[in-house]
Amino acid sequence: MQFTRNLLFTLLGLLLLQGCASSKKSRVIKKNIGLRLNSSFFENSFTGVILFDPLTKDTIFQHNSNKYFTPASNTKIFTLYASLKLLPDSIPSLKYLVKNDTIYAEGTGDPSLLHSSYNDSSSIKFLKQYKNIAFHFNNYEEEKYGPGWAWEDYDLYFSPERNSFPIYGNVVTIFKNDSLHVIPSYFRNKVGELKQPKNRKAFNNSFFFEPSREDTLEVPFIIDSLHTKELLEEVLQKKVSVINRMPEGGKKTLYSISSDSLYKRMMHQSDNFIAEQLLVLGSSTLSDTLTSSKSIEHILENELLNLKQQPRWVDGSGLSRYNLFTPESIxxxxxxxxxxxxxxxxxxxxxxxxxxxxxxxxxxxxxxPYIYAKSGSLGNNYCLSGYLLTNSGKTLIFSFMNNHFRKPTTEVKIRMQSIFEHIRDTY
Structure with missing residues (x-):
């Protein structure tokens, strides 16, 4: 009995000592970050930080953590969360039903079909089995661009249009070695070897490639049902008829690549197109009509109803400056x-x-690596949110958001890195 009592007191003492040590480390970190954020470097910008220990449930530091910020690509953290909630382990690629010798199909928003990073042809191989193919292209019911996207980015690789049946990543890939190469070849006659201020005309699929250019150019093309039909016919090598609505009957689903492969590219390369299409894909599990807003509304109303600060969440990628999130919600x-x-x-x-x-x-x-995190950049904004592994073996969760600075982003990153290294070495 005495031995048990002594052992209990010893364990309690060790826990108290450990708690005191942890508390001391927290105070040191809080003081250090506070001094850095109060320096003249941050005085003319808006900064929010929260640092949390998931094991002890302690908030180690917070500064403006309940204020709203423009998150840029930190929005993709919410898109990842929504995708994990809505999508299975493999990506739904087509919905279809077969009647007699005809397959009737519609897209789900799957961005992997003939995408340069995946070159997936699951849908093509599947459709080729059928003599007659009828396709429904009009099940997407949103604008081709997200709310608040910059109009002048229409010709840049990071701003492809959204739709229900993406193909080739919804971009034309152009490069030159011995001769000019255009993928898909469907657009070969639409590419001029000219130096122009923009890579494409604003309202039609006429593209420009500077003859002396040595790197690969990716330019979004304008989506319409005719182009999609003809691109599909080109790869299928057979005619496709277009229908205004799917026939009655129970639809089946064809699956393509692993979902994680899309998530990784979205997060690692900050791929805006994949982020946007993931929300479209999510809506395909909720309804026959596809909209990214349907996925957002479902997640906010069902999974995140109790968030302390409800976000303004308008797209999947974070291209829009309408998005507003707090460090606490992230x-x-x-x-x-x-x-x-x-x-x-x-x-x-x-x-x-x-x-x-x-x-x-x-x-x-x-x-x-000691940090696993998603960055987010727009003009005058830089955010980073994720997980920090300390030298003592702890894992901490953080969100560090910077808006409205006029200094170079590199200088902001240098100061953030210094803070992260202090946390890593101290806690």
């Missing part, structure tokens, strides 16, 4: 992901410091 999503997704999978989906993509040149540790 941290809430990150914490849910941390609690429900196996760590190996979660950390493979998030970009890691010093690795490829948007984090390649930043936040790299000596013995390996």
């Amino acid at each position: 941290l809430d999503i990150l914490n849910q992901l941390y609690s429900n997704v196996p760590k190996e999978r979660l950390y493979s989906i998030f970009p890691s410091g010093g690795d490829e993509g948007t984090m390649k040149d930043w936040y790299n540790g000596i013995h390996g």
